[in-house]
Amino acid sequence: MASKRWADFISLYGSLLVVIIITAFFCLFARRFACWDNIQNIMVQTAIIGLTSLGLVTVMMAGEIDLSMGGTIGFTGALLAGLVMQQGYSLFSALGVCILVGLAFGFVSGWLVARYGLSSFLVSVSIMFIAMGLERAYTHGLTVWIRKRPDVLFLAQGKIAGLPVLMIILLAAVVIYWLWQTQFNSGIYIRAIGENIDAAREAGIRVVFLKTVAFMIAGGFFGFSGALNAIRTSGNVLYSGQHVWIPVLGACFFGATMFTRGKPNILGAVVGSFFFTIILNGLTLTHVAFYMVPIVQGLILIGAVGVTAMRRKEIEQVKF
Amino acid sequence: MNITRGDIAVNEDKSVGIRNVLLRYGVFFFFGVFYIITGILQPKFLTIANLLDILEACSLAALVSCAMAVVVAGGGVDVSIGVVAGLGGLIAGFLIDAQWGYEIPVFVAVLVGLGVGAAIGTVTGLLVSLVRINSFIVTIALLFIIKGFRYSFTRGSSLMMLPDSFLAIGGGRIYGISYLTLWMIPIVAALYIMMEFTKMGRYIYMIGGNITASKTAGIGVRLYTFWTFFIAGLIAAFSGILVESHRGVGTVDMADGFLLDAFVGALLGTILLNGKQMVLGAFLGAVIFTSFINAAQILGVGPYWVYAIKGLLILMAVLINRLVSEER
Numbered sequence: 001m002a003s004k005r006w007a008d009f010i011s012l013y014g015s016l017l018v019v020i021i022i023t024a025f026f027c028l029f030a031r032r033f034a035c036w037d038n039i040q041n042i043m044v045q046t047a048i049i050g051l052t053s054l055g056l057v058t059v060m061m062a063g064e065i066d067l068s069m070g071g072t073i074g075f076t077g078a079l080l081a082g083l084v085m086q087q088g089y090s091l092f093s094a095l096g097v098c099i100l101v102g103l104a105f106g107f108v109s110g111w112l113v114a115r116y117g118l119s120s121f122l123v124s125v126s127i128m129f130i131a132m133g134l135e136r137a138y139t140h141g142l143t144v145w146i147r148k149r150p151d152v153l154f155l156a157q158g159k160i161a162g163l164p165v166l167m168i169i170l171l172a173a174v175v176i177y178w179l180w181q182t183q184f185n186s187g188i189y190i191r192a193i194g195e196n197i198d199a200a201r202e203a204g205i206r207v208v209f210l211k212t213v214a215f216m217i218a219g220g221f222f223g224f225s226g227a228l229n230a231i232r233t234s235g236n237v238l239y240s241g242q243h244v245w246i247p248v249l250g251a252c253f254f255g256a257t258m259f260t261r262g263k264p265n266i267l268g269a270v271v272g273s274f275f276f277t278i279i280l281n282g283l284t285l286t287h288v289a290f291y292m293v294p295i296v297q298g299l300i301l302i303g304a305v306g307v308t309a310m311r312r313k314e315i316e317q318v319k320f
Numbered sequence: 321m322n323i324t325r326g327d328i329a330v331n332e333d334k335s336v337g338i339r340n341v342l343l344r345y346g347v348f349f350f351f352g353v354f355y356i357i358t359g360i361l362q363p364k365f366l367t368i369a370n371l372l373d374i375l376e377a378c379s380l381a382a383l384v385s386c387a388m389a390v391v392v393a394g395g396g397v398d399v400s401i402g403v404v405a406g407l408g409g410l411i412a413g414f415l416i417d418a419q420w421g422y423e424i425p426v427f428v429a430v431l432v433g434l435g436v437g438a439a440i441g442t443v444t445g446l447l448v449s450l451v452r453i454n455s456f457i458v459t460i461a462l463l464f465i466i467k468g469f470r471y472s473f474t475r476g477s478s479l480m481m482l483p484d485s486f487l488a489i490g491g492g493r494i495y496g497i498s499y500l501t502l503w504m505i506p507i508v509a510a511l512y513i514m515m516e517f518t519k520m521g522r523y524i525y526m527i528g529g530n531i532t533a534s535k536t537a538g539i540g541v542r543l544y545t546f547w548t549f550f551i552a553g554l555i556a557a558f559s560g561i562l563v564e565s566h567r568g569v570g571t572v573d574m575a576d577g578f579l580l581d582a583f584v585g586a587l588l589g590t591i592l593l594n595g596k597q598m599v600l601g602a603f604l605g606a607v608i609f610t611s612f613i614n615a616a617q618i619l620g621v622g623p624y625w626v627y628a629i630k631g632l633l634i635l636m637a638v639l640i641n642r643l644v645s646e647e648r
């Protein structure tokens with residue numbers, strides 16, 4: 001009996017324990033890991049992945065998947081850099097355009113998936129390709145730099161009251177998103193759709209509408225974090241979305257292993273994104289070779305998901 | 321899969337009629353029209369030389385697409401296919417590149433490269449079938465690990481001094497036919513025969529269609545799921561070796577684009593043939609998307625739209641397939 005309870009505990013909080021142990025390890029052995037400057041650093045480094053994960057986890061909670069960020073982040077990044085540098089847009093109108101583009105992509109994939117029952121995997125992969133093509137067509141394969149626009153660069157590189165703006169944006173987004181998910185009907189309904197779509201439909205939830213909304217929220221987040229990504233790196237390098245794609249998927253799947261039995265959840269996604277950055281940051285501070293970072297991240301992901309999968313009776317297949 | 325093989329097999333009615341034929345083969349009809357129109361607009365498109373070029377350009381994509389199709393047929397997905405290809409090629413090249421001085425016989429090095437692919441396929445297969453982790457997540461984790469590991473031995477430098485005997489594997493032509501095509505055709509044919517005419521292929525399809533029923537029927541679900549990943553790893557590594565010898569240089573990220581190509585080919589193929597004859601579908605998918613890109617370039621669309629064409633192709637195929645199945 002006791003061993004069963006112990007197994008329950010491990011499967012719910014095992015990966016959180018790993019997060020805590022490794023973070024504690026870095027605190028003890030990585031010089032200057034636990035100081036305030038570095039904590040701000042970690043927050044800033046997490047911002048892009050964290051915001052994108054919030055978007056992805058919305059769709060995952062609705063029982064679908066959205067891989068389109070691999071393209072949309074690059075496209076909106078290029079768009080922001082182009083609008084600001086070549087068309088002379090102000091910061092907020094350029095940001096608005098980026099978020100609108102993200103919402104539009106989200107609407108297309110959401111509508112196709114929710115209304116016509118197309119596979120979200122297929123639709124979002126094709127949206128990713130289309131966005132990558134648009135990015136390349138827009139920039140003609142060139143890197144668009146953001147220079148001499150302190151107002152724009154301030155958003156991702158500046159500080160308000162001693163705190164980095166990116167850190168404030170990330171924390172505010174997490175809090176607002178958390179409130180929406182737990183306090184508003186629409187947030188709860190989206191999770192209900194992911195749990196059991198037929199039951200949700202029977203209960204009178206507008207399944208098609210809310211699924212589309214979930215995809216649009218994801219698209220909006222992707223658009224926003226794509227813009228921030230370009231600002232943070234002072235420009236958009238071709239296919240920058242591809243570099244966010246994999247860590248975000250890793251963080252969300254890692255996050256799904258904690259707090260719930262293998263279900264995507266917000267808190268998990270946030271902890272997962274922070275953890276992946278902490279590994280990067282901590283290993284860099286302990287002078288481990290750079291290529292060890294993805295190796296460690298991958299091994300931890302496999303370990304965490306493997307422990308969750310042990311209770312499963314059958315091979316899990318991919319539905320797409 | 322949402323593109324349910326089971327449903328379609330049941331719904332298929334055998335009545336003949338121009339309307340039914342059009343509906344059933346609507347996608348093919350569409351692509352046939354495309355070939356003819358492009359041929360009329362630009363006569364160069366349908367010359368033998370250009371068609372051979374298309375075959376060469378699609379060879380590696382067809383290989384990885386067919387490998388992906390085997391995995392997809394068994395109800396899995398392999399996201400690590402591109403980096404496995406790169407790693408297999410990189411390790412084989414590392415052992416024979418004059419700059420590093422290992423000077424191992426080319427034959428042995430190629431075997432080692434294939435062995436790396438098979439080993440990674442084994443790991444994936446075991447994690448999916450024994451530990452029962454979702455294959456999408458397993459392969460994403462492997463993608464992380466390999467992306468790190470491949471920097472550990474060459475430190476990211478390119479392999480520029482590969483011996484000529486290695487370059488001869490993929491870098492030549494006979495009667496205008498590229499060696500890549502000559503390697504691709506027998507492998508794809510072997511995969512096709514395996515999937516369509518052997519017990520193994522039949523079981524893989526059954527597992528992908530309904531795993532619970534397959535288990536009840538006494539099929540070794542774990543064993544055959546394992547084999548799909550093993551085969552994919554092996555073929556991925558071989559295509560990595562081919563791309564390296566074709567280009568004459570090995571870089572760490574030389575095969576990263578294979579993942580996207582494999583996605584496009586396998587997904588397009590699944591939709592084209594309604595999830596039947598997946599290997600043939602993946603091959604056709606690779607041929608079709610390569611010809612679209614080729615046609616776009618011949619018609620002067622410009623290289624910037626390559627990715628958008630791939631995306632639009634999948635989306636269009638999904639939509640047409642959906643419309644057709646609604647009509648039925």
